[in-house]
Amino acid sequence: MYISCSAERTILQIPEEGETIIAGYWSPELGLCTQSVLLTWKDGKVKALLPLGHLESHPGKLLQWDSYLLLPGWLDAHVHLALDSLDFYQCLENWAQPSLIEETIKGFLQRYLEMGIIAIRDGGDLPGFAWLAKNKVKEGAWSGPRVISVHEAVNRGGMYGRFLGRGFKDLSDWQKKKIDFFGQGVDQLKVVVTGLIRFDDYQKVGPSQWAVEELREFVEEAHGRGISVMAHASGEEGISIAVGGGVDSIEHGYYMTTRHLELMREKGIAWVPTVAPIGNVLKYPTERYSSHEIETLKRILEAQLVKIYEAYRLNVRLGVGTDAGAYRVPHAESLYDELDWMIQAGIPKLEVYRMATYENARIFGNPELGTLDVGTPMNQLQLVKDL
Numbered sequence: 001m002y003i004s005c006s007a008e009r010t011i012l013q014i015p016e017e018g019e020t021i022i023a024g025y026w027s028p029e030l031g032l033c034t035q036s037v038l039l040t041w042k043d044g045k046v047k048a049l050l051p052l053g054h055l056e057s058h059p060g061k062l063l064q065w066d067s068y069l070l071l072p073g074w075l076d077a078h079v080h081l082a083l084d085s086l087d088f089y090q091c092l093e094n095w096a097q098p099s100l101i102e103e104t105i106k107g108f109l110q111r112y113l114e115m116g117i118i119a120i121r122d123g124g125d126l127p128g129f130a131w132l133a134k135n136k137v138k139e140g141a142w143s144g145p146r147v148i149s150v151h152e153a154v155n156r157g158g159m160y161g162r163f164l165g166r167g168f169k170d171l172s173d174w175q176k177k178k179i180d181f182f183g184q185g186v187d188q189l190k191v192v193v194t195g196l197i198r199f200d201d202y203q204k205v206g207p208s209q210w211a212v213e214e215l216r217e218f219v220e221e222a223h224g225r226g227i228s229v230m231a232h233a234s235g236e237e238g239i240s241i242a243v244g245g246g247v248d249s250i251e252h253g254y255y256m257t258t259r260h261l262e263l264m265r266e267k268g269i270a271w272v273p274t275v276a277p278i279g280n281v282l283k284y285p286t287e288r289y290s291s292h293e294i295e296t297l298k299r300i301l302e303a304q305l306v307k308i309y310e311a312y313r314l315n316v317r318l319g320v321g322t323d324a325g326a327y328r329v330p331h332a333e334s335l336y337d338e339l340d341w342m343i344q345a346g347i348p349k350l351e352v353y354r355m356a357t358y359e360n361a362r363i364f365g366n367p368e369l370g371t372l373d374v375g376t377p378m379n380q381l382q383l384v385k386d387l
């Protein structure tokens with residue numbers, strides 16, 4: 001078996017049973033411990049974490065882990081495995097060569113594990129590459145993090161999202177095809193509620209695709225099948241539709257208002273604010289955008305960070321998701337950018353870590369992930385150098 005060692009950006013092969021001294025640990029359950037700890041595991045699961053006295057030495061030291069802290073593995077709540085973060089249009093052309101895409105995705109999956117990310121939630125692609133990846137990992141054919149996949153998104157035909165889903169003409173078109181749609185397999189239902197924001201026009205968002213009543217139909221159908229609903233939504237109108245439709249999480253949510261946040265807290269709706277697609281364009285300068293676009297992006301970023309902090313203060317459920325695959329948002333690495341953006345918003349670091357583990361696991365519908373306690377499988381944990 002293995003454990004992710006994000007400290008060295010690698011994966012360590014370990015026996016099913018062992019013991020070693022580590023420099024400490026952190027988890028949402030156990031809190032922070034920064035003194036030497038004797039870690040023992042058996043059958044691939046944590047058996048005990050025993051803090052050692054200052055001068056105490058232990059003869060059974062097996063592995064050179066005494067400079068590492070043990071943490072739950074990270075979860076990224078929003079990625080697109082079928083996109084490469086370099087060139088969107090070229091990437092879509094490459095989809096015609098599935099074996100090429102599959103090789104690329106295998107590389108991304110490996111990278112996720114090396115960087116301590118043990119589960120990802122994929123927001124979909126029309127050909128179903130992420131769904132394939134999910135199954136390959138599950139079968140053990142590919143090495144990678146657990147993939148929670150929406151398979152294909154629900155978007156309105158002729159509107160934004162043609163690379164995410166086939167597009168439904170209207171509700172009756174959906175009613176006719178929904179059996180087949182769910183029959184393909186889905187972990188969560190993704191609904192494209194609005195188009196994209198514009199980098200050159202502050203407050204402007206692509207049109208809403210569904211009315212509240214239509215969205216409610218999707219949500220009821222999904223909930224009836226025990227499936228959560230994630231909504232791609234930005235802008236005053238679009239977020240209002242998503243909240244009114246009773247979705248489980250709002251993805252992106254640019255131009256969020258205080259009223260939205262209050263309603264989300266009331267209803268227990270989580271927010272995955274994906275700062276990286278905006279912030280990383282500014283953090284890693286590029287020639288691609290005009291100075292007007294850069295100025296607009298700065299305003300959007302500033303507003304998003306303010307609202308994230310407000311959400312934190314209001315106790316709204318916040319997840320950490322990158323939109324990896326988008327331009328300047330590389331798979332795996334970008335989760336570290338996203339953690340930094342949340343910290344820059346003003347949220348204490350360990351609270352951000354709690355969101356990227358505990359809260360993300362709930363958003364995924366897999367609360368057993370994102371934890372470190374006695375009984376946690378070693379391959380859901382990671383070794384880091386410092387906090």
Ligand SMILES: [Zn+2]
Binds near residue numbers: 078
């Ligand atoms: Zn997305």
